[in-house]
Every structure is written in structure tokens, then in C-alpha cells.
Amino acid sequence: MSGVEQIDEFWAPRTCFLPPIPELEAAVDLLNDAANAILAGDRERARTRLREANMPVVHAFAARIMGPWDVFIHRRRQIERPTELTKVPNRKPDQSVETAVFARDGWRCRYCGMRVVLPNVRKVLMNTFPDVVCWSGKDKDRHAVFYALSAVADHVVPHTLGGDSGVDNLVTTCQCCNYGKGDRLLAEVGLIDPRTRPPVVDTWDGLGRLLLAPKS
Numbered sequence: 001m002s003g004v005e006q007i008d009e010f011w012a013p014r015t016c017f018l019p020p021i022p023e024l025e026a027a028v029d030l031l032n033d034a035a036n037a038i039l040a041g042d043r044e045r046a047r048t049r050l051r052e053a054n055m056p057v058v059h060a061f062a063a064r065i066m067g068p069w070d071v072f073i074h075r076r077r078q079i080e081r082p083t084e085l086t087k088v089p090n091r092k093p094d095q096s097v098e099t100a101v102f103a104r105d106g107w108r109c110r111y112c113g114m115r116v117v118l119p120n121v122r123k124v125l126m127n128t129f130p131d132v133v134c135w136s137g138k139d140k141d142r143h144a145v146f147y148a149l150s151a152v153a154d155h156v157v158p159h160t161l162g163g164d165s166g167v168d169n170l171v172t173t174c175q176c177c178n179y180g181k182g183d184r185l186l187a188e189v190g191l192i193d194p195r196t197r198p199p200v201v202d203t204w205d206g207l208g209r210l211l212l213a214p215k216s
Helices: 003-010 022-039 043-053 056-066 095-104 119-128 144-149 175-181
Strands: 152-155 170-173
Touching: 022 043, 022 056, 022 144, 056 144, 056 175, 095 152, 095 170, 144 175, 152 175, 170 175
Parallel strands: none
Antiparallel strands: 152 170
16 A cells, blocks of 8 residues: 555544444443443442443553544644634523533433433432442543443534534544543544534433432
């Protein structure tokens, strides 16, 4: 393969930073079973599934994207950025807007397609199973599923570059894809605009059913 072909392949548009590994789906399935167990009153099964979902391979995958610079993952190209910016207030979307975006997108990352988990669900599970669901200040100690797949409403056009916080400029992302993109334009990191693909909407709810369950 020639050098030019290698360069073209390197800069080919992509949908996400790394293709999801099968263990990510398996971990979410375990989390889903844990939620079902909680709602059925089987806390021990839930605890077991949450522990099983904390897979080192999932944590290692996420750490590749959210860790040290890797040119093949975090590739960036120089493009002309806008210089005359209109300052847009309120970087963080209103809760109602964020909720609408997550629902519209089927609680899936619009970049990599993975099912994501609502941050408030993580908080509920932390309070219920503090011995299993850890979310400390150190990445290495965080539960793998939530470290990789916590839901974020991402600005497609970054807020720092004049992007607003309306539903048309927001997409659901996992923690990994949100971190990888940062405050950069899609063209800078070689990502295809996820809004050109329809969202996948099925029965996945981001485990929001745990937030609706009566508190015991």
C-alpha cells in the first residue's frame, strides 16, 4: 500500500473512535438483568449481575478512548475554525431538553450506537449497592459500564464555537465518544455527522424504569 493510500485510509470518515467490542453489549445485558432483578425484589441476583458487568475488558476499552493520546484513535486534522462567534448562553441543556434528546435517540450513542445509561440511574444503583457500583474520583476505580456508557447530551457544533443547546444541535453520546470528540468540530476528528443516520429506537430505556420504581 502506498503512502498516499495509507493517508487516505487514515483520514477516511468514521462513525466513532473505536468500534464497540462485544463485551460492551454483554455488560449492558447484565445491567439490564440487574434492573429486572431489582424490580422483582431479588437484590442478590442484582448485586451479582452488577458485579459481573464490571468487566476489566470494558474498562480497558473505555480507557483507550478516554486515556492518553493515541494518534489512531484521537486523530485530528487542522481545519479553519470560525473566527466570528456569537456567544451562546447556557452551555448545559435544560433537563427537559436533555430528556427529550435521550428519548429521541432511543438512549443510544448516536456515534457508536451503544446503549447508554442515564446518570441518575448510576446514582440510584450507587446508593443501593455501594459495595459494587463505585464512582470515585479515580477513573481506574469506577464501575466499567458507567465509566464507558453514561449518557451525555453532546453539542454537535461545540458550544465554544457558537453551537446552541437546542435539540437540533444535541445528540446522545456515551461517555467515551463524548470525551473523544471534546470541543472539536466533526471534521477535525474525522467523524460523520450522526444526524445523517436515523436513531435506533427499540425497547431500551436507559434503565429509566428504575427511576420510576417505588422507593423501598
